[in-house]
Amino acid sequence: MFKSLLTSAALFALMSSTAFADSVWNRGANGDVQSLDPHKTSTVEEANILRDLFMGLITEDTEGNAQPGAAESWTVSPDGKVYTFKLNQKDVWSDGSPVTAKDFVFAWRRVLDPKTASEYASMAFPVLNAEAINGGKAKPEDLGVKAIDDYTLEVTLKGPTPYFLEMLTHQAMYPVSEANLKKFGDDFIKAGNMVSNGAFVLAENVPNDHIKLVKNPKFIDAANVKLDVVNYIPTEDRAAGIKRYQAGEVDSMNDFPTEQLADLKAKFGDQIHVTPELGTYYYVFKTKKAPWDNPKLRNAISMVIDRDQLATKVWQGSMLPAYSIVPPGSKGYTPSMMSYADMPQLDREDAAKKVFDELNISPAHPQKLEIRYNTSENHKNTAVAIQEMLKPFGFDVSLINTDGKTHYSYLEQKGDFDLARAGWIADFKDPVTFLNLGHTGDGNNYADYSNKDFDALLDKAAVEPDSAVRMKELSDAEAIYMKDIGILPLLYYGNHNVVSPKLHGFVDNVMDKHPSRFVSKD
């Protein structure tokens, strides 16, 4: 036994020494991918890998901000409906063939084709006829996108969409090589088949083990790409992940056991990055059901929930207290906070107590309240903490825990509930992605919230060409949303990265986007 351990030690030493010949980023990931087809992916892990493999018209800089990608310039018609993109002629596929406007036309028709069954087809919905095509009511050829010539792409939208450029950074809008797809069909995503236009190309894909990308010498900015290899290494068990980091098996991890945050900070110091993310952890009331249809009651409950305690005690400082649904961090947007955001907790409780008295809710006349949440230790702890916070005011809180699929299908099918947990991480950097959660009829409006003024402001903002005016309208809409507690924000998500001091160019940002092309390793 001991001997075999020694042999393995020698083997390990051998493996480690050969692994560092190239510049390799062993990039720990919290989960594995479901697909590498840009049109069929939906998770954060997939987005991270695809960002290295492909480049859309618009791409991200080190901080996740939009910058020109496959398009070198563009013009927008005065009515905000027609975008004309000039493609960068130096942008080529990894097989050397040029990336043309036709590839984009092909790709966008494909993502909308009902047969592709893309989960994120909705990213293309601002384009003229996109929704109809996806619903099978129009032909892919009817899509409002045209290749004027090889390097000019004209996109017609169904209405002005101020965040359209931001949406183009999403993987659903990436180009795919028409020739490549014609050759391999859906198997184009397999290593050896795939042709891409990003900084890296796919070398290996072993499900649940690793995905290896190697530098793409044909990439438009290959001269500035310093890494030779990026290995995406999934480690679902976060405690094991941090051990792998410590042992040097991975150079970074995009999550860690947050319940150990204090210990980890003591051990790793500034290698532990906890930064705000563009995401909100929230609860929803069933706003059509008595007594939760009363905004006063919803507000009073919101007031007695001590968010500081949730953030620091339950989440160990890995999340931040939230008083708005849109987290801070969208350019040009000031979130509208709840009116009591700056009120001390004790004063809030006094104000809430008055409302409860009015409604005759007290420990002597308790009000039943059921909280539903999906399985997770932290979701449970959060619900238990809230249960304790509400108890002294006369709420008889019961907790119902189901697995994620059951939970969300229950919410989507408008099941009967009092209060339920959900979360939202921005797909693109614009407040509207959060505010749409409250739009009447939106599929994610689990609260069944409906307010005409709120809807009107959102609809107005959707066609407003002036960015400053639009942001003001959205902020006003949020003020209504918060005043009504149409949704009950609790915490802003935080990004949790642990990053080796050997890595350079890893810049924290609210979208937690870290394109490997900007990273280097000692």
Place this chain on the structure above:
Amino acid sequence: MLRYVLKRLLVAIPTLFVIITISFFLMHIAPGGPFNMEKGIPPEIKANIERVFHLDEPVLSQYLRYLNNLIHGDLGPSYVILNFSVAELFAKSLPVSLWIGSLAMLFSLVAGCAMGVVAALRHNGLIDYIVVTLATAGSTIPTFVTAPLIQLVFGLTFHWIWIGGWHEGALAALIGPVITLALPQLATVARLMRGAMIEALHTNHIRTAKAMGLSDYSIVIRHAMRGALLPIASYAGPAAAGLLTGSIIVESIFQIPGIGRSFIDGALNRDYTMVMGTVIIIAVFTIVFNLVSDILYAVIDPRVRYD
């Protein structure tokens, strides 16, 4: 004997059919489907996805479609790992679990039997106490404790093994999962072997053998052990079926791309075809290894005859 084996295998077919049917409908009773996400998707998009995967059809016709494909050897596409068929995924993950599982089984059988025999021979002696203590510890400490401990000591402190990953089956990647898997089995085998051996050493035929002046080696190995192996044989069959089809805990903690996670991950993600595929594999292994166990029984114990 051959007739017996054939008969058992024939009986296995309706058994499998019943298992498949029950699992299929149980799976579909669970609320939600593979495409219910944390972020809801527009109804038309959901309809497209469901149409592509035939999830919009009545459950009964989905069931018949599944059976029909199965008879033609097609386990269907995975609903979660897109662009991979369940068979393709198993082709990669099953060998990994089989390899780790058989190493663990082999290790626990050899070491467990040896420990059990030695303990029985030194009954109530120091070695016996040590073995009993170790065996109790081995079967009571759960794998989710031993696995991180092994990672911490051998991976992080001594750098002898990989903490996670398969690394194409390198020895340094195998040790952690194999030992973690083997320990509880080893403990059980050692306890069973010790008990059976103590009993066997007190039987009349061993006393006779001793009286006839046979060598210790012959008494222990040829006569006592043969009888003592019976409980091991009946234990090893189902245990092997469990080990070879992977372990969710060990595979998650050591990030091994084996089959063990398919079952739980599949069930939680409502990856219907993946769960069905896993059910079938586990069922087949259980049936086969129970049969192997029964055959071994007959080989070891001449009194057992299947005719």
